Amino acid sequence: MYNNFKNYLTDEIKSIKDAGLYKNERIITTPQSATIKVQGDVEVLNFCANNYLGLADSKVLIDAAKKALDEKGYGMSSVRFICGTQDLHKELEKRISDFFGTEDAILYAACFDANGGVFEPLLNEQDAIISDALNHASIIDGVRLCKAQRFRYANADMEDLEKQLIAAKDCRFRLICTDGVFSMDGNVAPVDKIYALAKKYDAMVMVDESHSAGVVGKTGRGTTELYNLKGEVEILTGTLGKAFGGAVGGFTTGKKEIIDMLRQRSRPYLFSNSIPPMIAAAGIAMFDLIDKTNELQDKLHSNTEYFVAKMKAAGFDIKPTESAICAVMLYDAKLSQDFAARLQEEGIYVTGFYYPVVPKGQARIRVQVSAAHEINHLDKCIAAFTKVGKELGILK
Numbered sequence: 001m002y003n004n005f006k007n008y009l010t011d012e013i014k015s016i017k018d019a020g021l022y023k024n025e026r027i028i029t030t031p032q033s034a035t036i037k038v039q040g041d042v043e044v045l046n047f048c049a050n051n052y053l054g055l056a057d058s059k060v061l062i063d064a065a066k067k068a069l070d071e072k073g074y075g076m077s078s079v080r081f082i083c084g085t086q087d088l089h090k091e092l093e094k095r096i097s098d099f100f101g102t103e104d105a106i107l108y109a110a111c112f113d114a115n116g117g118v119f120e121p122l123l124n125e126q127d128a129i130i131s132d133a134l135n136h137a138s139i140i141d142g143v144r145l146c147k148a149q150r151f152r153y154a155n156a157d158m159e160d161l162e163k164q165l166i167a168a169k170d171c172r173f174r175l176i177c178t179d180g181v182f183s184m185d186g187n188v189a190p191v192d193k194i195y196a197l198a199k200k201y202d203a204m205v206m207v208d209e210s211h212s213a214g215v216v217g218k219t220g221r222g223t224t225e226l227y228n229l230k231g232e233v234e235i236l237t238g239t240l241g242k243a244f245g246g247a248v249g250g251f252t253t254g255k256k257e258i259i260d261m262l263r264q265r266s267r268p269y270l271f272s273n274s275i276p277p278m279i280a281a282a283g284i285a286m287f288d289l290i291d292k293t294n295e296l297q298d299k300l301h302s303n304t305e306y307f308v309a310k311m312k313a314a315g316f317d318i319k320p321t322e323s324a325i326c327a328v329m330l331y332d333a334k335l336s337q338d339f340a341a342r343l344q345e346e347g348i349y350v351t352g353f354y355y356p357v358v359p360k361g362q363a364r365i366r367v368q369v370s371a372a373h374e375i376n377h378l379d380k381c382i383a384a385f386t387k388v389g390k391e392l393g394i395l396k
């Protein structure tokens, strides 16, 4: 049996390789930071981490994690409702809902699990889920696990959303769901308009704040801060694995009856282990830090503005962005790979994306700005882009 299966896999993998889509892991030998070392002891500036607030190697978070390791142990060996809830887990949930101005929150091992476990307990075949076409894979999978009827609208297209709301008008409940920031373009979902349409057509809203939490809004409280909708959107999901320290962990936060129901029926919560105490403690320390001062959020915002302005001035074609994601458009797949490879030789670590990760003919290099970057880092990145851009005939 296995021989046949092995041949089948070998052929499949070969076709992935032949299509140029085979993924290799690139190995880093240092902590995650603005400056990292990659294999061969080569130092590069990192512009492709989701380390938006630069907290991935924060001494404050590391110390909080070490303290919890000593005082609260290594692991929980249980799911939350059996014996996997420490005071730390409850406190972190409270800090999450305080931060977003919501009523309650529930932790998961990852946002992938939060999204996987949010739809099925709440909605059934009488209901409708209306989903942005560019939503994250974990939302798509979560929707698949739920019996609700599915409607899809083109990315951030409010006319199309309205059409879908009309098509779903006979359903019992309607839930619109969207990423807060779309990770390939860096555009922010028009949550203000989505919310207005939800009111008009009697629907609820869910926003996945994974790329927007800590980033969007004056104090980084996400799309509901940006659009003045704090506490209004029924469901928010998010991750502790990006701006919020970058380790692991996810959450759903929002209306208290919704969170209560998730605690009763959400399968990744009921049947998967609690996050370790050190992760919960570092999460709490992270909120202490970003609640106390807006320094990191301010630095991220000014870094992003600086970078985007200088890149545009240099002549690059940049997708309109309101996040810390800056898509440098190159359109051609091979060019995006050659460009990224040349940048790495210049000491700039970035990733080129092409079909099927982005639409055909929309290849790009995605730059992610961080509060960990200093102006000289940004200048070095812009200079390298400019040099390689001229070399490869993108810039005159």
Ligand SMILES: *Cc1c(COP(=O)(O)O)cnc(C)c1O
Binding pocket: 109, 110, 111, 112, 113, 115, 136, 138, 179, 183, 208, 210, 211, 238, 239, 240, 241, 248, 249, 250
């Ligand atoms: C990264 C991301 C996730 C997954 O988060 P994890 O905590 O790493 O599982 C989910 N949704 C969106 C929109 C993301 O960008």
